[in-house]
Amino acid sequence: MKRTLLSWSSGKDSAWALHVLRQRKEHEVAGLLTTVNSAMDRVAMHGVRRSLLKAQAKAAGVPLWDVDLPWPCGNDDYERLMAETCRAAVQAGMECVAFGDLFLRDVREYRERQLQGSGLTPVFPLWDMPTREVAEAMITSGLRAKLACVDCKRVAPEFVGREFDEGLLADLPEGVDPCGENGEFHTFVYAGPMFEDELGIEVGESVRRDGFAFADFKLRLDRVA
Numbered sequence: 001m002k003r004t005l006l007s008w009s010s011g012k013d014s015a016w017a018l019h020v021l022r023q024r025k026e027h028e029v030a031g032l033l034t035t036v037n038s039a040m041d042r043v044a045m046h047g048v049r050r051s052l053l054k055a056q057a058k059a060a061g062v063p064l065w066d067v068d069l070p071w072p073c074g075n076d077d078y079e080r081l082m083a084e085t086c087r088a089a090v091q092a093g094m095e096c097v098a099f100g101d102l103f104l105r106d107v108r109e110y111r112e113r114q115l116q117g118s119g120l121t122p123v124f125p126l127w128d129m130p131t132r133e134v135a136e137a138m139i140t141s142g143l144r145a146k147l148a149c150v151d152c153k154r155v156a157p158e159f160v161g162r163e164f165d166e167g168l169l170a171d172l173p174e175g176v177d178p179c180g181e182n183g184e185f186h187t188f189v190y191a192g193p194m195f196e197d198e199l200g201i202e203v204g205e206s207v208r209r210d211g212f213a214f215a216d217f218k219l220r221l222d223r224v225a
Contacts, residue, residue, distance in 0.1 A: 002028065002095050002096050003030045003093050004094075006031070006097075007098065008034045008064075009186070010128065011148070011187040012138055012145045013126065013181075014099075016126065016138055017125050017126055018062075020126065021123075031062060031064070032057050032060065032087075034053055034067065035081075036050055038070060042161045045093060046102065046148045046187075047148060047216075048188050051218075052064065052219060054196070056189065056199065059196055059197050060194055060195055082213060083114075083118070095120065098125060099123070099124055102128075102131055103131070104181060108122075117155075121160065130177060134178075134179055136181060138192075141192065143189060144163070144198070145163075145164040146161055146187065146188055146201075148160050148188040149212055150185045151183055152212060153184065157208060157213035159185065159213075162211040188217055195209050199219065200220035201220060202220050
């Protein structure tokens, strides 16, 4: 099997990509690659605490490769840090980087360009899967997630913190992708077939910033080692 880094956002698509890759048995997922806002100590875009990210990696049984990004972070800084990470990955014996992208062609092409000449092959295990079917398969499998962030221009801020389930899918506004692939919402996964144990989490306060609503999740004290 090919040793593979998985781009890990803390959300359902990357978690489902881990599950699919394990089922196909062509790739050994040997690291979860995540960018973290170093000033906030949270996953970039999703706003999830690093402590929860570490708990996910432990539950998945896969080492965490967390890359600290400066804040603010320009595109040049981002690409420099990711190029350094790719070189480290090759030195560690990695052969591929997998992504949970579903259908955004421009995003896929950007990732492919960035990996050209790196020695790493991009892999897209969920590509072109119908998103409604993917969402329903996730829920049926036992994947459990909550909305960590919503784009308030597309989804009401009251949705943040809600469970990703059939009720949510039914309530999404018309035109919103069931997997939030256009950036309508982002999730945090706390249970599922890709984890050995369910993460005990609490939903804290919600905040609005720059047109987005974020929910603050914490590990329950009785579940902290």
